[in-house]
Amino acid sequence: MKCTVTLVCLLALGGNSPASAQEQTAPKAETTLPALPSTPSQATRPTVIHVQEVTLADSYETDFRKERPTVSSGWLIVLRARADVLAPRALAQPLLLAQGEGWTESVEWFNHGFDSGLRVAFVPRTSAAARAKDALAKCRIWFGAPGLPEQLDAQRLAQESALADAAGIPMQRISTTAAALGLRDRAALVGVAHALVARHAPTEAVPEPAATGAPAASK
Amino acid sequence: MPHRSMLARRLGGLLACALTGSALADCGADVNGDGIVDSLDLGAVLANWGQPGTGDIDGDGIVGGGDMTIVFSSWVESCASEPTSIRLACVQLGQAPFASFVRVFVVGTPLSIAVDPALTPVTAGANADVFVVAARSQAQWGGNPILIDARGASQEITFAAGSIEANRFALTNTNGLAFDAGLAVGRGYDIVVDIDRNGELSAGDLIDGRGDESGIWWCRDPGAAGPLAVTTLSSYTATGVTAGFTTSRLWYPTTIATLGARPLVVISHGNGHQYSWYDYLGTHLASWGYIVISHQNNTVPGIETSSTTTLEHTKAIIAQQATVASGAINGRIDAARIGWIGHSRGGEGVVRGYDRIFDGTYVPVGYNLASVDFICSIAPTDFLGVSSANPHAANYMLLWGAADGDVSGIPTNSVAWSFDLSERSTGVRNTVYVHGADHNDFNCCGTNDFVGPTGTAILNAGAQAVAKAFILAGLKVHLDAESVLEEFAWRPSTTLRPPVVAATTTLVKELIKPTSAGSVLIDSYQTQTATTTSSCGGAVTATVASISEALGRDTDGSYTWSTGNPHNGSIRATASDTQRMIAFDWNAAQSMEWAIPTALQDVSSHDFVEMRVGQGTRHPNTVTLNGGASFSLVLRDADGVEVRVSSSAYGDAVNRPYQRTGSGTGTGWQNELRTVRLRLRDFVTGGTGIDLSHLVALRLEVGGTAGSTTGRFVIDDVQFTKE
16 A cells, blocks of 8 residues: 655654754764774664655666666665764775565665764665565665675675675564655655655755755855 | 087087187087087087088188187087077076976975076176066067066176086076966966177077977966855756755856856765865865866765766756856856866766766767866775776876875775776876875865874875865866976975975875877886886896886785785786886895887987886885985986986985885885986086987986985886976
8 A cells, every 4th residue: 555644754753863954064083984894794783763665656777786676666764773884985885785585685875874873775676575565574684795786786685695694694574654655756765865864864964955046155 | 310429529528618608609610500519510520520511610621620629719609690598497406417497486486597508608707687577479579579577677697617506596586576377377487598688688698488388387376275256056956967966066266257168177075975075175176267066976886876976967067057056157167178076986986987988888968078188086996997997098187195094005905096097097197195194184074084103194184285286286287278287296395396285295296198298118017028128129137136027016915025925015906907017126236227229219309207116115125214215317328428317316205105004014005106207408417418319228226326225116107208
């Protein structure tokens, strides 16, 4: 069943951070780049604090897989994880992966979450198994080995699955909110995701462009 | 072509000492008509001795003693019917060759001239007037020879007996020289030594800048704010761009309406960075006349997506110029002049974007491959490798901090080897490796990733000063035809440093030009891979030790020195790359000599002999040396005349590697190559008589009196180049 909920309702879920859209201008000296932890591991598993099913009227091709499969639905999620695994890096970061019965997906993400410990992400449902009604009844979301999502192909997904098994990453049930959120397209999905970022990770929020296009400052 | 005789050269040297300025010229003695009576004319006389014809100056029907007497009596006198065009402007040096002839001088720094009596007809004890004249073209000089000193008054000098060392003159009152040059960083002046003191450029006078290029370029600090006020549009929405990455910031000169079309500069941030973190650079470049955007960059999936957002935003701002900023930049973007600057993954992304256009897998709208005249990568990653992250023949600049804790240069991970990208470039490329700068020093707000010795951090302010100065210089060279600023890319910091950059900041710079720029390549190590043969086919003989010619690639994943890994510390080539170089060490007076094949022996129209040189990190000799390394270059002509010039004369040694630890045992990070350029003119100073049209060998000497007593060098791109 698909229904439409308001953004206000969605934002009310899953956290207590005040909503605030501002640019990050904090002095860098206050934070240092932590060493990259070994992944996958039990210690670096994220905690899922919010899941919202989403359907899209217009599908898109995901940038997070080499094969660029088509996406028309998925789960918008908010994760809590360790800062060292979330820290943005120029070099390869741990891949974010999701897996259930008969499906494995490369998870898209909209912010890093280094400051807040919270990452807003989207699990696309690119396979029939992932689109099954009870796809989250037995599943896992974890940080895999470092890599570039755009280079992630089916073979690498299989390798990551094996690594997760070896690391003892367990399957578990993840509950979703009752109704799916119907959105027009990926742009709308990004809009909702950015609103979540503004709420949960305000230092990473992207300011809304000036409506008029008029210069905002001058020297 | 016959060589000048050895006798003529030796006699010439003696006579130059004995007869300088002692007699009036008989211009019939200028046998070869080059405007001066010297060893060339003596050689012509001797070559035809006892014969009629050339050299019969006194007209008695045979070349003999009378003709030689006339030559001697007119020795080094000028017979010019025109002013003599020579380089005069220089930086004074503490040792031979005593003067480094250059064009760029930063306002407030010493400006000198030097005259070499062995090469230029001047009379000891004679006075002359030096004029610094607002630059004129050749045609303008032809139409207006009147000398007007831009300092307010000319400067009297007195020539001294002896060498060039005694004939160097610091120019006074240079603070009176105007430096307002509109959007140009510098302003041109010509320098004239008015020998006959008639207040005009006339026969026998000396001029630096008689052609269409000025003698000197009197520069503002390229790291300081430019002349224009800047307007910032904090954000606008680009259309036709990947969802989620549509926001961009815009900087432009407030007076853009009065400027005409200006180049576009696009800044692409790195992973985890934001488009709003480059205000320092956007504001700076706009103050010098550029239209600059910094856009959201899709870096998380990888480099392909990052390149897509760069390509899309470039297209979008061109397409939307009528509406963005209420149309303030409408019609003002010159889409034929575009610069791309990328940081980190964005630094690789801009290269990938260029590569996609080059390969035809992306077709730009509103611009094309040739439009992208300048690419700058700041600490770029190398995820994609040679086939996809390749700047091809673009004008390419790499800026990288030695204390980078992210794209670190660690030998275990070639993704962190920024130099790979510059090594792939086949265009004009330059690199600036900055000691004490970390990855996020080049933006405002990233995490602190500094890894280096305590007390060496130059922080954001230091790194951004370097970025502002050198990126601006690169843009001006490639997008605004202010080509003389290329001197910033190779001159030692001891003779040319943007004042905004601290004197204590170590900058390791490379400038490499393709052979299409007229270079004579002696050894690039890409072909003729035996150590006994150079790329140009000449023999290579060496007494230095442990010579290894191979890929510039550290193969054991550690910076610990190992004899089994002779290119330890070189991270210039992945396994798929082809960039080769040579390494060797020494503990005594030793050398490496390149024989120059006949077809390449005439370098008389070239300006420099140069090579890239770096110290081998953590090698025992490097550790023992524990400081800058020096060497000498020797040129030998067909007559066996050898001239030696020391690299240390220019005041800037081949620096010690940044003293960073990690990656095994020992101290010192990657091998840092720098371009060492010695001007060929410096080998002629003092009337050495070396024949640059018949060079048979180039030799690098180390140890003994030639340079550092011990060390290990990595060398590449030995060549003769043009300015």
